[in-house]
Amino acid sequence: MLSKEEIKALLQRNKLRLYQELSQSKEAMYLIKKSTKTKLNEEEKEKVKIHLIDICKSVPALAVFLLPGGTLLLPLLVKLIPDILPSAFRDDPTKDKTSL
Template structure:
């Protein structure tokens, strides 16, 4: 596989991961709105908790990426602290296995 094909594959995978993260965020916003009117089930509360943790994980990763040289530093940081990535960007997704 050439490096251009690898880059295309990585961009495609990250596009799918970003779309999944946006869907999860949209669902979390819906559940938060719902919580203003009714009580949430334990499953719904857990979904909100997971999504809010993902958002909290994405902010430091974005901040590192925006630093000068952050594009080089972020992959190293991810190797050292693998839990910094939101759940949609972890490698054990079924979508990646289907597309690869």
């Protein structure tokens, strides 16, 4: 059983990760909107591509979470397939290729 302090630490860490993911999404949306009017340079294209891949990876995780018992299954799935989480939620910072 997790202690109250451990739960608070987990919530704080995930709050920061969620904020990071949202700020990356905000920049990606800006770049997508910009691409409708002007051409993006290679760096901007790469940022959009990486973020869209992150979004596509999140959909299966959300689907598993919504299944009955998904809250128990998702942590097991993350252990088996660590790339299922968006880059902001990965524990290994060397895997994080986005620097949005």
